Amino acid sequence: MTYFISPHPPIIVDQIGGGREREAKATIDGMKKIAVAIAALKPKVIAVITPHGNVFGDALCINIESTLSGDFGAFGHSNVRLSFSGSPLAVQIAERLSDEGVPCVAMDKTAARRYRVSTDIDHGALVPLWFVKKAYEDFQLIHINIGFLSVPLLYHAGQIIADMLGDDNVLILSGDLSHRLKHDAPAGYDEMGKVYDEAVVDAVRTGALENILMLDEELVERAGQCAQKPLELFAGCFDGYQVNTEVYSYEGPFGVGYMTARVERGGESKESRIERYLNQRDQKMQESRESADAYVRLARETIESYVTNGVKPAVPQGLDDALYQEQKGVFVSIKKHGRLRGCIGTIEPVRGSLAEEIIENAVSAATRDPRFHAITIDELPELDISVDVLFMPEDIDGKDKLDEKEYGVIVSKGFRRGLLLPNLEGVNSVDEQISIALDKAGIRPDEKYDMQRFKVIRHR
Numbered sequence: 001m002t003y004f005i006s007p008h009p010p011i012i013v014d015q016i017g018g019g020r021e022r023e024a025k026a027t028i029d030g031m032k033k034i035a036v037a038i039a040a041l042k043p044k045v046i047a048v049i050t051p052h053g054n055v056f057g058d059a060l061c062i063n064i065e066s067t068l069s070g071d072f073g074a075f076g077h078s079n080v081r082l083s084f085s086g087s088p089l090a091v092q093i094a095e096r097l098s099d100e101g102v103p104c105v106a107m108d109k110t111a112a113r114r115y116r117v118s119t120d121i122d123h124g125a126l127v128p129l130w131f132v133k134k135a136y137e138d139f140q141l142i143h144i145n146i147g148f149l150s151v152p153l154l155y156h157a158g159q160i161i162a163d164m165l166g167d168d169n170v171l172i173l174s175g176d177l178s179h180r181l182k183h184d185a186p187a188g189y190d191e192m193g194k195v196y197d198e199a200v201v202d203a204v205r206t207g208a209l210e211n212i213l214m215l216d217e218e219l220v221e222r223a224g225q226c227a228q229k230p231l232e233l234f235a236g237c238f239d240g241y242q243v244n245t246e247v248y249s250y251e252g253p254f255g256v257g258y259m260t261a262r263v264e265r266g267g268e269s270k271e272s273r274i275e276r277y278l279n280q281r282d283q284k285m286q287e288s289r290e291s292a293d294a295y296v297r298l299a300r301e302t303i304e305s306y307v308t309n310g311v312k313p314a315v316p317q318g319l320d321d322a323l324y325q326e327q328k329g330v331f332v333s334i335k336k337h338g339r340l341r342g343c344i345g346t347i348e349p350v351r352g353s354l355a356e357e358i359i360e361n362a363v364s365a366a367t368r369d370p371r372f373h374a375i376t377i378d379e380l381p382e383l384d385i386s387v388d389v390l391f392m393p394e395d396i397d398g399k400d401k402l403d404e405k406e407y408g409v410i411v412s413k414g415f416r417r418g419l420l421l422p423n424l425e426g427v428n429s430v431d432e433q434i435s436i437a438l439d440k441a442g443i444r445p446d447e448k449y450d451m452q453r454f455k456v457i458r459h460r
Contacts, residue, residue, distance in 0.1 A: 001165055001265070002041055003237060004034045004172045005204065007258035008050070008127035010075045023253045030249035030260025031131040037262060038170055039136035045087050045169040047142040047161065048129065049233060051226040053122030054115070054145045057339075059103035060157060061145040062094040063119055068141050070121030082126055082133060087140035093164045102157045103147065124174045124226075132172075139170075146229045150337055150382070151213055151281075154229060155274045158236020173234045175227025177201075177257030185255025187224040188428035196223030197257040200231065201250050204261050207243030209235040210273035214280050217338035217384075221425045225257070234263075235273055242266035285381060294320045295387040295459040298355060299332050302362040303385070307375050312363055315355045323355040329390035330357040331421060331456075332365040334375070336382050342369040347390065347410065347419060347454075358387060387459040388421055393452035404433040407453040416441045422456060 011017045012024050012031065021028060038046070054061040069083035090106075097104040105111060112119045121129075125143055144161070146154075165171060177200055178193030179186055185193075196219055203211040212231045220228050248260040292300065298319065305313045315324075331345025344364035351357045362385075367374040375383070393410055396402065402409055408422045411434065418441025420433050427433050435445070443449050 001162060001167050001237075002037070002043075002170055003234070003263040004037070004128075004170065005234075005259055005261040005263065006031065006034060006128040006172055006174050007176045007256075007260065008052075008124045008174045009176065009254070009256065009258065010072055010077075010123050010127060011254070013072070013077075013080065013127060013130050015080050016072060016075055016077050024251065024258065026249040026251045027253075027258040027260060031128065032135075033248050034128065034172075034260060034262070035131045035135035038132055041170060042136070043139055043168060043170040045089060045142060045165065046129075046132065046139045047144060047165055047169065047171045048125040048174055049144050049146060049171065049230045050122055050124030050174045051146045051230050052124035053120075053143075054105070054107060054117050055147065056105060056145075057148045059105050060097060060147045060149070061105045061107050062090050062097075063107045063121075063143040063145075064090045064094060065108055065119050068119075068121055068143050070123075070126050072123060072126065074123065080130075082121070082129055084121075084129070084139075084141035087142050089140075089164065090142045093142065093161060096160055096164060097157060100156065100160060102153055102160065103149065107145075128172050128174055146233065148229065148337075148339055151232050151277060152274060154232040155213070155236035155239070155277075158233040159239050161233070162237035171237065173227075173230045175230045176225065177227055177259060178223040178225050178252075179256045180222070180224040181252040181257060182255035187426075189255075190222045190224065190428075192219050192222040193224065193257070195219060196225060197250070197252070197259075200227070201247060201259055204245055204259065204263065205247045207245050207263075207266070209238060209243055210276050213273060213277040217335075218425075221338055224426065238263075238265060239273065240268060242269045282381075288384070292385075293459050294323060295354075295358060295389070296385055298323070298358050299362040299385050299387050300383075302359045303334070303366045303375065303383070304380055306363050307366060307380060308377055312359060315353070315359065319355060323358075324353050326354045327352070328354055328357070330354065330361050331388040331390070332358065332361040333386045333388065334365050335384040335386075336379060341379075341383065342366055342372050342375065344369055345388065345390075347393065354389065384460075388456040389459070391455045393454040396451050396453050399430050399434060399451070402430045402433065402451075402453055404428070404430050406455065408456060409433055409437050410452040410454065411437045411441055411443060411449050412452075413441070413443050413447055413449040416443055418443065423458070
């Protein structure tokens with residue numbers, strides 16, 4: 001089987017770009033190369049892995065409708081519409097994924113009503129298929145939406161999908177790299193965007209796909225990309241094989257990184273990419289545990305005790321004096337594979353000491369955050385935990401007194417109150433910080449409201 005990597009900016013579709021597509025000439029040339037190569041291969045089935053559309057937090061999604069179609073209405077061009085025949089193989093892939101422990105939603109119209117979503121193809125698939133269809137039309141489509149699963153599960157999904165597709169079909173990975181390459185980029189600027197893109201392009205160019213699995217989670221977050229999860233699945237397609245690649249193009253004309261490439265299996269390889277990843281993950285987790293300060297150790301030990309035994313530990317002896325003597329508000333944040341898994345806190349102290357505040361909020365973050373189901377025992381080794389200790393809030397009279405990196409913000413009107421911690425991934429301006437806090441509080445931007453700012457000490 002032959003594999004391709006494609007970006008998906010609708011602006012490169014000429015009916016949508018209105019001339020601006022010419023600014024991404026290298027990308028368009030790369031997309032045309034992909035289309036010509038697929039036409040030469042004449043596959044019966046093309047599978048597309050996309051990070052948009054029906055993306056679930058805990059499952060892949062495979063469209064099993066007999067006819068798959070979609071348009072660019074979300075970009076003001078509903079007249080640009082594509083339609084394809086679905087493949088019966090989609091149902092078989094969905095069933096095998098589920099049988100082998102990879103959560104998967106088989107999406108048809110019945111399931112779409114249940115989940116209140118659409119069966120339409122999203123732009124992550126439509127853009128590469130728009131180019132493919134100009135060169136080749138005689139294929140059935142399998143449309144797969146990525147899920148925010150762990151690296152091992154996505155890697156295993158890649159193994160299964162590659163095996164089911166066989167040697168004569170084609171898989172397209174659709175994903176844009178960093179969305180933060182320029183100051184006027186859609187997601188703002190982050191210097192790590194370029195670092196991420198260079199790492200991914202180099203990994204693809206050299207065939208070292210294991211390097212993508214092992215990218216630092218903070219780097220991945222700061223890059224503001226949508227390709228990482230598809231790439232983690234993609235790496236699994238090459239389990240047990242060396243990789244031969246040709247990068248057709250890379251550029252970032254609109255502040256977003258676009259790569260086009262052709263990737264094929266080479267000779268067999270005894271080295272396991274996923275084992276290398278798992279060994280590195282376990283080593284990093286051990287190092288993190290050993291280097292954690294008393295605040296984070298207390299939060300972790302509390303979570304592990306409560307999730308494992310249902311017991312909230314007493315305040316232990318031998319902690320830093322501040323944990324016994326000080327009273328401050330505390331937020332405990334839990335992440336899993338770089339994604340938030342729970343966060344609960346108190347703006348002002350409500351207990352007798354910092355230690356008690358941490359213990360109570362650690363239990364709540366793990367088991368009572370209404371956005372998530374309670375953490376399970378199996379998840380405990382995979383959690384990253386941080387503790388934010390809040391200084392007392394102070395009233396401010398305008399947003400000019402804020403800095404989203406240095407200060408958290410509290411907005412309030414009557415009994416409605418919303419808080420946002422400082423220096424959060426993806427929050428790149430004071431306006432964005434205030435907007436999120438207002439939304440959390442249920443306060444409209446045009447209402448009159450009060451603001452406070454506060455500093456934190458973040459323990460990781």
